[in-house]
Amino acid sequence: MSRARGRSSLPIVPAGVGEFREAGSETAEGWRSDQRGVRLVPTHCCFCGVQCGMYLKVDAEGRVFGVEPRDHDINKMKLCPKGVVAYQQVSHPDRLVTPLMRDRRGDPLRPVLWDVALDRVVSEIGRIQDAYGRDAFAVYSGSSLATEITYLAGKFARVALGTKHIDYNGRLCMVSAAAANKKAFGIDRAANPWADILHTQVIMVAGSNVAECFPVMTNYLWGARDRGAKLIVLDPRETPLARTADVFVPLRPGTDAAFLNGVLHVIERDGLLDETYIADHTVGWEAVRDIVRTYPPERVAEICGIEPSLVERVGALWGGAERAMAFHARGIEHQRLGVENALAVINLVLATGQLGAEGKGYGTITGQGNGQGGREHGQKADQLPGARDIEDPEHRAFIAEYWGIPEADLPHAGISAVELVHAFREGNVKGLLGLCNNPLVSMPNVDRIAADYDALEFHVQLDFFLSETSERADVVLPSAVWAEDAGVATNAEGRIVLRHKAADPPGEAKPDWWILCEIAGRLGHAERFAFDSVEGVFEELRGASAGGIADYSGVTYERLEETGGLFWPVPSEDHPGTPRLFEDGRFHFPDGRARFSPVEWGAPTESGDDEYPMVLTTGRTVAHFLSGNQTRRIGTLVEQTPRPWVEVHPSLGFVTGDPVRVVTRRGNITFPALVTDTIRPDTVFVPYHWAKRVAANLLTIDALHPISKIPEYKVCACRIEHGEAVDATSPPPQAPGSSIPAFEIVDDIGSPTSPQGRGTGQR
Ligand code: SF4
DSSP states (O other): OOOOOOGGGSOOOOTTOOOOOOOOOSOOTTOOGGGTTOEEEEEEOSSBTTOOEEEEEEOTTSOEEEEEEOOOTTTTTOOOTTGGGGGGGTTOTTOOOSOEEOSSTTSOOEEOOHHHHHHHHHHHHHHHHHHHOGGGEEEEEOSSSOHHHHHHHHHIIIIIIOOSOEEEGGGGTTHHHHHHHHHHHSSOSOSSOGGGGGGOSEEEEESOOHHHHSGGGHHHHHHHHHTTOEEEEEOSBOOTTGGGOSEEEOOOTTOHHHHHHHHHHHHHHTTOSOHHHHHHHEEOHHHHHHHHTTOOHHHHHHHHTSOHHHHHHHHHHHHHOSSEEEEEOHHHHSSTTHHHHHHHHHHHHHHTTOOSBTTBEEEEOOSBTTTTGGGTSSOSTTEETTTEETTOHHHHHHHHHHHTSOGGGSOOOOOOHHHHHHHHHHSSOOEEEEESOOHHHHSSSHHHHHHHHHTOSEEEEEESSOOTTGGGOSEEEEBOOGGGSOEEEEOTTSEEEEEOOOSOOSTTOBOHHHHHHHHHIIIIIGGGGOOSSHHHHHHHHHHHHTTSSSOOTTOOHHHHHHHSOEESOOOSTTOOOOSSSOTTSOOSSTTOOEEOOOOOOOOOSSOOOSSSOEEEEEEOOTTOOTTSTTGGGOHHHHHHSOSOOEEEOGGGOOOTTOEEEEEOSSOEEEEEEEEBTTBOTTEEEEEOOOOGGGOGGGTSOOOBOTTTOOBOTTOEEEEEEEOSSOOOOOOOOOOTTOOOOOOOOOSSOOOOOOSSOSOBSOO
16 A cells, blocks of 8 residues: 555545654654664554554564553543553463364364365355255344454355344444444444544433443543533443543333433423524424423333432433533433433434533543444345445345346345354354454353354354354354554444554464455355455445445545545545534434434333342443453453452442352352442443353343344343352463463452552441
């Protein structure tokens, strides 16, 4: 790629995309002479949806050996504890460096040549599809992949395999927000660049432990507070961010919609609506008004387990603000009413006209690094590239023609991720290609998931570490980590950023696009998968997205490098991108109006009873990421947080370190207690990054939202009791020749790590 293009030929950088440090390929000034030959490769973090800019340090032999902060517009030199050690994955001794295969179930995996592994994969695909039909072979993908790979995964499933069954692990993360965005706005993207946060007066954060899950975003929130903005936090736990809030609402898990209806009740009652905005830009307000009138603060307080004054206070703050912004994440989305909760936030935003201007806005905070881009270009069960609808005849015709296949050969919608996995045992799905996921840790009711995977006749997994899921596969294909290839990602703002390649994959490992193209070629589709670089895939993606809602057609690698990032839609190469949506008051519907959606609160799938009187809620901690397959191998992160714990309120009579057994209808696990008054007395919290017998998802319920199909991770009924012994933390699975931080079977469990820093029962 050329790095010599002049800036002058590019359009003026739009609001929200400010200065960032020039991509560096030279040794920085002031470096010691013995560091000559060291390159700084500009890229972005592989972990969360903030997508902080960073430099990877590469030595003269081409080895990644460190990280440097980068003054990118997103993070202004800041990185969190995960970001500064992300590079340690690259040369990690656990990396998979050769294909692995087992001949029969129960045999160990053994190294094989690529040809042997690929021939086996192709032969099993053929056998299964001949015996059971094309839909009997499925693809389960992921949202930490570069957008190019997510596009290719969708094309691979529909063209090379001809199967309708492809879905992705964003189904476990962002789909409730996505469904709500589409329903209300007709477009699934955050409405503002985060630079707008600095200009708002009131911020509401609902169900997001920002300081631990998206640490660098905290900087925006605190920047706004420094300028006088008020912060409202809704969460059952007093998270580090909640501790700094002007109003903290410790509501009972699963009651968010009731609270948000109550806030809108107060706003409507007190005449704080933006009647003009409602009249000019929306439809459906009357139905919402009629419902929120039935949520007076006293009723809401009873449902949510809080004081009525909190409803009044939040209503007065939000309703009185000239500029306000709302953000939410998995806390309100991982519920039976996840879509409705997000819609209740949107109702609040629309009713007060808080959209389309600096400091006025709304956004969901995406969890995975490419949580936004990964849900745009066709790896979802019901989607085609450009955020097109796979059941829309025009959309189908456009993509079929673009891919050069008859429209009749383009499969229709498949089923969602958890349903797909259950279909291994209960349906007609017999074979699976998996990439970028670890459902043996991350899916709810994980014992059932393990039995589902065991029922597969053939399973091939692409991975760079041998995860709990990969270790059960029949074939494991070694893939590259993010630093070993270029690619784009779209962050939580909707900003497309470019990651550069810093090193070659180790050993025989290959980029994901190469692996998918090799398999497609051997299945007889070489001409449709004739890519020789990831940028080639991106060029095809641009055309496939043209005219769609998520239009990337005006994005090039060169433009991303020059600007530091472009916000989609970018419909032409002279278009500056769209940092802020809805500035003209028009939404993505034929009449241009946003949709209100009446939301009625309902109890979670499992409500407390005599046997299970409490609520279990799960989430993340700052040192680890999702299923832990990456972070459980990085020494400093393991040292910081070696094992899971259960947070319990002091009123329950435990002391920190006590073995506490958490029992749900799915199973029980004993964890060391972290006694803390930062959690409600009726609720316990367990982080979910660990595997096997301490996997929090052994306990969670696999109830799904009826539309988004997101699991209800955040609420299930439980009881707690004194345990007899604490389960030892299982070591991560060993890769051949691996070297992993040591874990010990502990008799003295000691005190669990507290990420909270305040409010423990022991002071
Ligand atoms: S905040 Fe997110 S993107 Fe930034 S360094 Fe941390 S994990 Fe990486």
